[in-house]
Amino acid sequence: MSQPEILNQSFELGYTYTRSTGPVIGRFMTELKKRNIVGIKASDGRVVVPPMEYDPDTAEELSEFVEVGEQGEIVSFAWVKEPRESHPLQQPFAWAMIKLDGADVPMIHCVAAPAESDLATGARVRAVWADETIGFITDIRCFELV
Amino acid sequence: MKDIAIVAYQQSDSVSDAGAVNEVELIMPVLARTFEQAGLNSAQDVDFVCSGSCDYLQGAAFAFVSGVDALGAVPPIKESHVEMDAAWALYESILKIRMGHADSALIYGFGKSSPGELPVVLSQQLDPYYLAPLWVDSISLAALQARMMLDKGLITERDMAEVVSRSRRNAMNNPHAQLSGDISVDDVLAEETYLSPLRKADCSPISDGASAIIIATVEQARAWGLPYAVISGIDHCIETHNLGMRDLTDSVSTRMAANRAGMNTGKVDVAELYAPFSHQEIILARALGLDDSTQVNPSGGVLAGNLMMASGLSRVGEVFNRIVKGEAQRGIAHATSGPCLQHNLVTVLEKGENA
Amino acid sequence: MSDEQDVITGINAPVYLKYNFTAGAAPSRFLTQLKKGVLMGQRCPKCSAVYVPARGSCALCGVATEEDVQLSDKATVESFTIVSIPIPGNPIEPPFVVANLVLDGSNISLIHLLSECENSEVRIGQRVQGVWKPESEWDYSMNNIRYFKPIDEPDVPAEKIGKLPVTGWEG
Numbered sequence: 001m002s003q004p005e006i007l008n009q010s011f012e013l014g015y016t017y018t019r020s021t022g023p024v025i026g027r028f029m030t031e032l033k034k035r036n037i038v039g040i041k042a043s044d045g046r047v048v049v050p051p052m053e054y055d056p057d058t059a060e061e062l063s064e065f066v067e068v069g070e071q072g073e074i075v076s077f078a079w080v081k082e083p084r085e086s087h088p089l090q091q092p093f094a095w096a097m098i099k100l101d102g103a104d105v106p107m108i109h110c111v112a113a114p115a116e117s118d119l120a121t122g123a124r125v126r127a128v129w130a131d132e133t134i135g136f137i138t139d140i141r142c143f144e145l146v
Numbered sequence: 147m148k149d150i151a152i153v154a155y156q157q158s159d160s161v162s163d164a165g166a167v168n169e170v171e172l173i174m175p176v177l178a179r180t181f182e183q184a185g186l187n188s189a190q191d192v193d194f195v196c197s198g199s200c201d202y203l204q205g206a207a208f209a210f211v212s213g214v215d216a217l218g219a220v221p222p223i224k225e226s227h228v229e230m231d232a233a234w235a236l237y238e239s240i241l242k243i244r245m246g247h248a249d250s251a252l253i254y255g256f257g258k259s260s261p262g263e264l265p266v267v268l269s270q271q272l273d274p275y276y277l278a279p280l281w282v283d284s285i286s287l288a289a290l291q292a293r294m295m296l297d298k299g300l301i302t303e304r305d306m307a308e309v310v311s312r313s314r315r316n317a318m319n320n321p322h323a324q325l326s327g328d329i330s331v332d333d334v335l336a337e338e339t340y341l342s343p344l345r346k347a348d349c350s351p352i353s354d355g356a357s358a359i360i361i362a363t364v365e366q367a368r369a370w371g372l373p374y375a376v377i378s379g380i381d382h383c384i385e386t387h388n389l390g391m392r393d394l395t396d397s398v399s400t401r402m403a404a405n406r407a408g409m410n411t412g413k414v415d416v417a418e419l420y421a422p423f424s425h426q427e428i429i430l431a432r433a434l435g436l437d438d439s440t441q442v443n444p445s446g447g448v449l450a451g452n453l454m455m456a457s458g459l460s461r462v463g464e465v466f467n468r469i470v471k472g473e474a475q476r477g478i479a480h481a482t483s484g485p486c487l488q489h490n491l492v493t494v495l496e497k498g499e500n501a
Numbered sequence: 502m503s504d505e506q507d508v509i510t511g512i513n514a515p516v517y518l519k520y521n522f523t524a525g526a527a528p529s530r531f532l533t534q535l536k537k538g539v540l541m542g543q544r545c546p547k548c549s550a551v552y553v554p555a556r557g558s559c560a561l562c563g564v565a566t567e568e569d570v571q572l573s574d575k576a577t578v579e580s581f582t583i584v585s586i587p588i589p590g591n592p593i594e595p596p597f598v599v600a601n602l603v604l605d606g607s608n609i610s611l612i613h614l615l616s617e618c619e620n621s622e623v624r625i626g627q628r629v630q631g632v633w634k635p636e637s638e639w640d641y642s643m644n645n646i647r648y649f650k651p652i653d654e655p656d657v658p659a660e661k662i663g664k665l666p667v668t669g670w671e672g
Contacts (some may be wrong), residue, residue, distance in 0.1 A: 007524040007532055008643055013205050014344045015516040017274075024406045025275050029509035048391065050276045054387030076394075078289030079342035086266050086281035095655055097294075097390060105390040108282060108290070116342055135509035137279050137486045146161065168525025171557040174565055204518035215556055218563020261520045270516055279514050311547045 005035045007132060014024045025096075027065060037127065037140075038065045039103050046104035048108060069101030070127040071146060076106075079116040094119055097115040098143060148365040149241055151374035157357035157461030160324040160451025163260040164354035167320030169199075169418045171211050172465070173256050174217040177301040180252070180358040184372060189217040191246035192360060195225045196239045198255040200456045202267050212371060213256065222376065224248070228462070231420075233458030233481030233491050238379055239361060247313055249366045255456030256356035264352050273387055274484065287485045288423040289341045291394040295425050296343055300395055303343065307334035309424040310347045310449060317446025324451035325488075348424040350452035357456040359463055362497065363491050375469040375495045379407030382481075382491035391485060397433040400480060400490040404434050409490045414440045415474035418461035420482045422448055430480060431488065458482065458491065465495045473499060527566065531642040534569075537616060538633065541606045544568040546642035550608040575633035576602035577657045579610045583620050598623050602649060603663040610663065614641065617650035626656035 021029055024040065028050050031038045035097040040051030041064040045133050049068055053059055076138040083089055088110050096119075097106035112128070133139040149242050156179040164172060181187060189195050195217060195234035206212075215222065224247075228234045232255025239251035272278045295301045306329050315327030317352075329347075340346040342402045365375040383399035383406075385392050404410070417440050421427035427449075431442055445464040449456045458481025465477040476496045483489040524532060527543060531554040532539035542551045543566035543669060545559035551570050552559065559566055581600035588595075598620055601610035617632070627647040638644045 003387060003530065005533060007529050008521055010519065010521045011205070011522075013520065017514050017516065018511055019274060019514050020511050029275075029512065030507065033507065033509060042391075048388070052388060052391075056388060056391055065524050076290045076294040078286045078293060078344075079339070081339075081341070083465060084263070084266060084281070084283065086263075087279055087283075088271070094283055097290055105388070107278060107390060108287075109280065121293070125626045135411065136512055137276055166523055166526050166529050168528065168557060171527065171565075173523050173561075174558055177563070178565075202518070212556065215558045215560040218559070218561060220561040221667060262518060268519060270518070273515060278516070279512075282623060353534070358597055442662065 003112060014097070022049050022053065024062070027051070032137070032139040033133045033135040035129050035133060035139075037068050037070055039100075039105075040065055041069050047102060048105045049103040049107050058073060066102065068103045069127055072098045072100035072103070072125060074119065074121055074123045074125060075099050076121060077111065077119050079119070083143055093142070096125070096143065098125060109140060111145075113145055149229040149378065150240055150361055150362045150377045151367040152359055152361050152377065152462070152495070153367050153370065153372040154180050154372045154463065154464040155357070155466050156180040156183060157322050157453075157456070157460050157463060158355040159322045159354045160353040160453055162324060162351060164258060167258075167354075167375075168309050169204075169256060169258065170216045170222065171208075171214045171256060172354065173213055173272060176356045176358050177252070177254060180360060182329060184360045184442045185370060185445050189252055190221075192250040192252045193224065193460065194239055194242050194244075194251040194296070195223055196227065196235035196251060198228045198235040198459065199257060201269070202228055202262070202462055203454055204258040205350040206262045215330070215387055215415075215499045218382050231455050231458035231481050231483055233462060233479075234483075236359065236462060236493070237382065237491060239317070240377065241378055243363060244360070248359065249364035252360050253357065253459060254356060254358035255453070257307070257454035257458045258354045259352050274422050278307060282404065284343070284485060285341050285344065287389065288349070288426070289344045291486045292348070292425040293343050295395050295429070298395060299427055301425055303385050304331060306348055306424040308333040309427045310334045313443060313449040316444050317450035320445045322355075322451065323446050324353055326446060326450055346387055350422040350448045353451045353453050355451070355456060357453065357460040357463060359459060359466070360362045365402055367498075368424065372484040373470045374498050375466045376498050377493060379409070379494040382475070382483070382489065383422060383488040387484075391448050392486070392488075395429065397429050397487050397490060400430055400487065401433045402494065403490050403492040404478065407494045409434065409478050409492060409494050412476050412496075414476060414478055416441045416444060416465055416468050416477035418443055418445060418447065419462045420448055420458050420461055422482070424449065424453055426487055434478070441474075445449070446476060447468075460493070462493050465493075469497050502547055516601060520626045525557055529556040530569065531555060534641070535643050535645055536639055537638065538639060538645065540574055540604060542570045542572050542604070552609050553604055553607045553611060559630040570606060573605040574628050574633075574646070575652065576631075577662050578615070578623065578625055578627040579603050579662050580625060581623050583614065583623070596620055598647070600629075602629065608663050610635060612651050613646065614648035616648040624656070625659055626662065628648070628652050628654035628656065
């Protein structure tokens with residue numbers, strides 16, 4: 001029995017999902033479209049950005065929206081030397097956990113910076129808005145150093 | 147309640163690309179060796195079969211159903227599947243036996259990660275509104291966690307490199323390991339960063355392979371006349387999907403699961419921890435309060451080969467191997483799922499009374 | 502009113518994932534032979550059932566299939582359906598017939614098209630044969646056979662379709 005030759009075929013799987021937002025995520029997306037960022041107050045008063053529908057500790061339904069700043073502070077970051085095709089930025093960049101002014105819980109987004117050495121935990125960043133905002137997380141194109 | 151024992155464990159080699167091998171061809175040799183170890187012929191000889199796999203890895207819809215072709219499911223068998231690591235299939239099987247619906251079970255897990263871009267595939271398990279559309283890959287999230295540990299002074303890069311060096315050296319005794327070798331801490335530190343602060347060596351490799359376990363009531367194990375290790379406890383806990391609301395420098399859910407599984411009722415000789423990144427092994431060992439009296443990852447752990455959907459089950463199997471060889475009296479196996487150790491399962495294994 | 506319209510209630514979040522599929526060993530052997538115009542099945546060492554296309558195991562026995570068995574391009578209709586609705590992306594115009602066909606020498610059906618037939622006369626047990634593309638167009642594909650068409654042979658009784666022993670249906 002001879003060894004079979006290896007037969008390969010590249011392909012792309014597409015899942016063309018549309019998703020209902022519900023009122024909480026919908027509010028966040030609606031505000032993004034207007035170039036505002038809102039969070040929500042958790043049971044213990046912490047401001048969570050982006051807003052969650054339920055408190056992860058108490059399971060309480062959350063509803064008190066809080067506007068937060070579009071600037072914030074890097075809590076942690078990872079430097080991507082070689083961006084992947086799917087990544088939002090195609091030159092070297094950082095993923096970061098960013099605590100926005102007025103928020104207590106950091107959010108994850110990308111940070112455009114010239115080099116890893118320009119970044120540090122505690123560094124101040126600001127949101128860079130997309131040319132056209134549509135109510136999607138990428139309305140914030142990225143963050144940049146202040 | 148019936149005590150449950152493990153009687154057989156086998157794993158394939160962990161390879162970076164299994165090539166011209168489909169899921170059936172990946173699973174079947176492992177199952178054949180597992181049945182042989184237990185003195186059984188086929189899945190017809192156990193009461194229940196449960197598997198763990200994820201079709202997104204290879205991009206083949208219902209590949210897990212095709213996997214059943216490896217079992218010999220005629221006449222029909224009682225069979226189930228979890229879209230998770232097969233360690234959770236073990237959990238389901240234990241529930242099945244405890245409910246009195248079975249006295250024995252075959253559990254297997256398989257993963258062919260090589261056809262896709264695994265870190266990107268895993269980005270799609272994240273929050274579908276806020277994170278998945280950004281395509282934050284699994285390595286980047288682990289790097290955020292590692293940086294947090296480093297910046298808070300909880301670990302050093304040398305600590306991480308020590309985990310890697312020990313893994314590679316231990317893996318020299320693991321015939322199925324993908325990465326092994328006599329590599330020093332300084333060798334690791336000499337490597338440039340890959341996804342800073344992580345080096346490539348801090349990250350588990352992308353692997354193809356499968357593993358399988360047979361469990362049975364202790365009465366059944368004795369009737370079969372097989373050496374066994376008793377599963378004295380198993381539990382799992384999960385943390386919020388919101389990474390910002392978790393303490394990423396600790397693993398609260400692992401500690402909770404271990405306590406509930408009864409880990410602390412005795413000495414732990416060996417621990418096999420599912421840490422896909424070097425710093426996560428440190429987080430886990432600390433969360434569990436392990437000290438030098440516990441041997442951690444004598445197999446090399448998943449830094450030596452990371453079979454998605456099977457490596458959690460393999461951790462259980464590796465502890466079983468050490469108990470039946472008499473190298474350990476008692477041990478724990480840990481399995482994880484999700485970003486930055488979100489969901490964790492702990493199994494406690496002990497030497498059988500008359501084993 | 503414009504405020505109402507500006508409220509976001511849904512998002513488009515398409516996911517595209519790229520893969521490189523590698524055929525397994527058994528499918529590769531089948532496809533390699535198919536490119537040469539040969540239909541090759543595999544026999545179970547335990548129950549002797551012949552699978553085509555083989556996936557590497559006997560699903561009944563749970564053992565690996567190893568022995569190659571060359572099969573005829575003649576087959577028997579085990580079941581069929583007449584498709585009357587257009588299927589997105591499918592160039593074939595409805596109505597057309599899709600059938601489960603058991604190749605002579607094998608025990609399990611494969612799915613292919615039936616054509617050059619009166620749809621209303623297609624029936625279980627009907628004898629058919631593959632209509633191949635010109636050899637120059639052969640690839641690693643079941644499309645090497647354009648479709649199966651009825652042949653002038655007596656029907657196979659339903660209870661004998663795909664049953665052992667198989668050495669040609671009349672055996």
